[in-house]
Amino acid sequence: MKHLAILGASGHGKVVAEIAELNGWKVSFFDDAHPNLTQIEHWSVEGTTQDLIDSVSVFQGCFIAIGNNAIRITKQVELSALGFHFPVLIHPAAIVSRLAKLEAGTVVMAGAVINPFAKIGQACIINTASTIDHDCVLADGVHVSPGANLAGAVEVGHCSWVGIGSKVKQCIKIGHHVVVGAGAAVVSDISDHQIVVGVPAKPKTSKC
Numbered sequence: 736m737k738h739l740a741i742l743g744a745s746g747h748g749k750v751v752a753e754i755a756e757l758n759g760w761k762v763s764f765f766d767d768a769h770p771n772l773t774q775i776e777h778w779s780v781e782g783t784t785q786d787l788i789d790s791v792s793v794f795q796g797c798f799i800a801i802g803n804n805a806i807r808i809t810k811q812v813e814l815s816a817l818g819f820h821f822p823v824l825i826h827p828a829a830i831v832s833r834l835a836k837l838e839a840g841t842v843v844m845a846g847a848v849i850n851p852f853a854k855i856g857q858a859c860i861i862n863t864a865s866t867i868d869h870d871c872v873l874a875d876g877v878h879v880s881p882g883a884n885l886a887g888a889v890e891v892g893h894c895s896w897v898g899i900g901s902k903v904k905q906c907i908k909i910g911h912h913v914v915v916g917a918g919a920a921v922v923s924d925i926s927d928h929q930i931v932v933g934v935p936a937k938p939k940t941s942k943c
């Protein structure tokens with residue numbers, strides 16, 4: 736059986752592990768909290784990042800299950816350079832067009848829908864029941880949270896986080912390192928490093 740190392744023994748890691756198992760992988764967890772952390776649910780945590788690096792030849796695949804977008808993509812780049820292979824993991828109950836393109840280290844969770852000609856970069860999280868419509872382009876390290884909906888031809892920049900239940904109108908451009916707050920409705924472009932909330936979404940101020 737092919738063997739996947741998952742770095743990040745967290746709630747997100749548990750969901751990733753189940754999807755991996757549904758796709759025929761045997762999983763082993765690693766986390767820098769080891770040896771204080773040796774168990775996550777019924778899975779054992781076998782070592783730290785360094786222990787994982789030392790056992791590169793054992794694993795046919797590796798996956799970074801860390802929610803922080805910048806850390807996730809940074810670790811994937813580092814471990815790729817050391818020879819680790821990053822699969823795409825798709826829950827069997829997700830619907831992914833054969834005409835969509837997904838890059839290494841991206842996970843698609845249950846109930847998500849990805850429509851034709853969407854392009855999803857490396858180390859993205861397409862979370863539970865979110866939808867990515869036709870021609871969307873997501874850069875590396877993007878997280879689309881549960882229940883968020885991207886209409887057609889939306890662009891999302893590097894390491895941006897689209898919050899739970901938010902909606903993004905067609906053809907909108909969301910910059911790099913943006914946070915779209917939970918429940919927001921994005922109807923105009925958002926520049927880099929903004930945090931936006933509300934309906935319609937506006938930059939977050941201390942008073943919002």
Ligand SMILES: CC(=O)SCCNC(=O)CCNC(=O)[C@H](O)C(C)(C)COP(=O)(O)OP(=O)(O)OC[C@H]1O[C@@H](n2cnc3c(N)ncnc32)[C@H](O)[C@@H]1OP(=O)(O)O
Binds near residue numbers: 930
């Ligand atoms: C499987 C999973 O769990 S995946 C995880 C999914 N989670 C998400 O998508 C969460 C997305 N994150 C959010 O929406 C966050 O609230 C953020 C990033 C927008 C803001 O976070 P913080 O900066 O910590 O804001 P904080 O909680 O301190 O709230 C500051 C103010 O903004 C308001 N606020 C926070 N989030 C929102 C929002 N989404 N919409 C409207 N107002 C908001 C708060 O009510 C508060 O208002 P107040 O000052 O009048 O009391």
